[in-house]
Amino acid sequence: MPRFSRPFIFSLLLILLLQITHVSGARDQFQHWYPEFNHIFERIIRENCSSEHHFYLTAQKNRTYWNETSRWIGSGNTASLIAPLVNCIMGACPEYMKSNMASANVILGLAPMILATLGSDVDETSALAVIGNRPFFALCLTVGSPAVIALRSFDYRDPKAVLNDRPLRLAPVFFDFHIELLITVLEYALVFAAITNVGTLGYQLGQNVALSFAPNYGYLILLWCFFSPIGHMVAAWALRLHVHWPGRTCIKKSRFPCFSSSSFRDQLKTFFVGYTLNHPPPDFELKKETPLYLLLSWILSLLTAAHVMFGTLVFSSMLFISVRDSITVITRFMGSVIVCRVVLMYELAKLRHLRNLHTGEEGGVERNGETQSSDYRLANMARGSEDRQHYAPRRYQPYGTTIASY
Known part of the structure; x- marks a missing residue:
């Protein structure tokens, strides 16, 4: 599992504890x-x-x-x-207002499941964190998307399924490093805006409404908003236990897929910008399941189910909010979820394309009814691209046919 330093985790928990203590003792409602x-x-x-x-x-x-x-x-x-x-x-x-607020409770009670349907799966975020070697960015995406779909108990899916190619898909466009860096900055700006929106919504709801089962615990809304990353982190931990990178030597004290052939600069670029054509993701293999992996998978299913149930309980018990205002709240939540979803899909598309390109699982690109080889792809990359200048071709044979690959 991608690890954060102990002081960072301790500081994060301390800040969260202080915020909960402050909110629970404050009387700023009504x-x-x-x-x-x-x-x-x-x-x-x-x-x-x-x-x-x-x-x-x-x-x-x-x-x-x-x-x-x-x-x-x-x-x-x-x-x-x-x-x-x-x-x-x-x-x-008045009774008219009460019926309006009751209707708002129904709409809000459905919000956690709707957001979870629109949001990202734990398999996708864990793939970006572990396989894509971008744990911090994956964590930011989970914070900005405060919902997670419930998983079935003892349902173990293939981690490679997230990164497998599908026929006739639209291949992503790659640019030179400076443009990719600019795109990354834009992605971080969008994700941080989504996180700010979620935090603001949780704080406003804690002040403007009261929960029928716990009217003095307004911080429960914020707690639900920032509870979903726990499930994603458990999923990343389980995935890290289930994969390994053959032929690579790693530092024993670290859980990161750090490779002796990569410089610190390359690792830093990957951490913030992601893999490129010049620095592709290494191939990985699945390891035999361990008892800890099975335990984490079972805990993950419980966490996701608890998150949906807790969200339904909190949102369906809100008082003093109308149907119109509840729709505004849900729309803002949906905006954050969709932004994080689009960014995650873009990053996974690049990771999937690079992995399939370098492991021999991807053929040509279809254009005008004909399958074009990777020679055509390289010819249509951005001119002046650093990756195009330094990337060397190699051959592979997918599905029994030899195709030139880049």
């Missing part, structure tokens, strides 16, 4: 609302629930008060201050 019902909720708090709102902002938790009041409206001890205010606001809402 100050901002989503636009459609904003004026109505402000009027209800001002005219109908002012005492409950003041008590929520100023009082301290008291078990005696909970025994006398909040307990009898279905609240737990942890929500003793906020439950009376939620109950008061809901009681003052």
Whole structure:
């Protein structure tokens, strides 16, 4: 599995813990609302629930008060201050608003599964992280796409299936290193924008809505948003245990596929830009399954199922949001998911093309009904490309036919 340094992981967990502690102790809910019902909720708090709102902002938790009041409206001890205010606001809402919010709960409850369907599979992100040697970029893609499709237990798929060629596919275009670097910078900008969008949405939802089963735990929405990378990291770990690079010597203390024939500069370029025609991905083979691999695969199926269930629970229990506002929220989530999906597919297409080109699994490119050889492909690459200048041809024989390959 691609490893991050222990100080980095410790710092990340510490920041997350501090954020959760801050959010769980803060009382910043019921100050901002989503636009459609904003004026109505402000009027209800001002005219109908002012005492409950003041008590929520100023009082301290008291078990005696909970025994006398909040307990009898279905609240737990942890929500003793906020439950009376939620109950008061809901009681003052017109029935039309309640039906609108109930419809929004249905739409929002379907959101995690819809986003998971549109998002990336753990097999794809783990292939980019391990086979493509780009763990950091794969991690960023998983953070910007806060959903993961549930996997069946003990369903072990072939890791090579993600990188296998398919007939008549559109081959990616390769440019020189400087243009590829510019494309990479653009990809990082898009992915970081998607991450910012997801974080902003999670924070706004935590402030503007209340969860019916845990109204004082607004951070649960953010927790769901940034919980999906755990499943992707487990999948990358399992894949790293299942593959090896024959004929390559690696540093024993490292889990990266580091090769003695590659310089540090090449490794750095691959880490940020990816493999190129001049520096193709090495071929890999599958190893025999180990008990740890089977255990991780089983844990992965549980994590993905738990993520979908947790997301459905959180989103379907949101109060104080209308159908129109919920559609806006889901659309913004979908935007982040689609951006990360497109970027991942582009990177996997390049990785698949390079791997098949150099392992003899890919034939020519079809054009005008005729199959063109790789000589034609090289002739149509960008002029002045560094890869074109330095890449040497070789021969291979796929499917029993000899084809010139580059």
